[in-house]
Amino acid sequence: MIAASDFRKGVTFEINGEPVVVVDFQHVKPGKGAAFVRTKYKSLLAGTIREQAFNPSEKFPRAHIETKEMQYLYNEGDLYYFMDNETYDQIPLSAEQVEDAILYIKENDNATLKFYKDKCFLVEPPNFVVLTVVEAEPGVKGDTATNVTKKAKVETGAEIYVPTFVNEGDRVKIDTRTGEYLSRSND
Numbered sequence: 001m002i003a004a005s006d007f008r009k010g011v012t013f014e015i016n017g018e019p020v021v022v023v024d025f026q027h028v029k030p031g032k033g034a035a036f037v038r039t040k041y042k043s044l045l046a047g048t049i050r051e052q053a054f055n056p057s058e059k060f061p062r063a064h065i066e067t068k069e070m071q072y073l074y075n076e077g078d079l080y081y082f083m084d085n086e087t088y089d090q091i092p093l094s095a096e097q098v099e100d101a102i103l104y105i106k107e108n109d110n111a112t113l114k115f116y117k118d119k120c121f122l123v124e125p126p127n128f129v130v131l132t133v134v135e136a137e138p139g140v141k142g143d144t145a146t147n148v149t150k151k152a153k154v155e156t157g158a159e160i161y162v163p164t165f166v167n168e169g170d171r172v173k174i175d176t177r178t179g180e181y182l183s184r185s186n187d
């Protein structure tokens with residue numbers, strides 16, 4: 001159990017049987033009345049954010065989140081198969097569970113999966129990936145103004161904006177948290 005007075009950013013707890021993570025908190029001691037903890041928390045399953053005030057002595061069960069490094073193997077229809085790197089167990093995940101992450105993960109790449117009560121609720125690609133550009137509009141000669149970008153498609157299907165000098169076949173480094181181009185890559 002965790003008391004509301006112990007809330008900090010990143011703490012996970014259960015409220016009404018649902019796992020949530022503290023996004024922001026503030027201990028408030030008004031001039032009159034009892035102290036309280038103003039909390040902003042995010043549902044780990046639904047992704048919704050709520051604000052609520054708690055009595056500092058209120059207690060909640062901790063939400064135990066398990067994190068596993070797993071390898072993406074292949075997809076078959078709407079199912080995407082991941083393998084546990086330690087036990088070699090394979091689990092299928094639906095397209096909804098992997099929708100954002102799969103744009104940056106190739107077959108045989110590792111990803112971080114988070115589980116709550118043995119149910120996967122989040123797939124996170126590595127923070128930075130190197131992918132090959134498969135489609136890119138040609139750059140316009142003389143268009144060298146600063147920060148001019150064009151749309152490009154990488155091998156996983158993700159569309160990103162790249163500088164005009166990036167061409168098809170180039171390998172680019174991407175920040176998966178923002179979907180932004182970082183640099184060309186030689187590896």
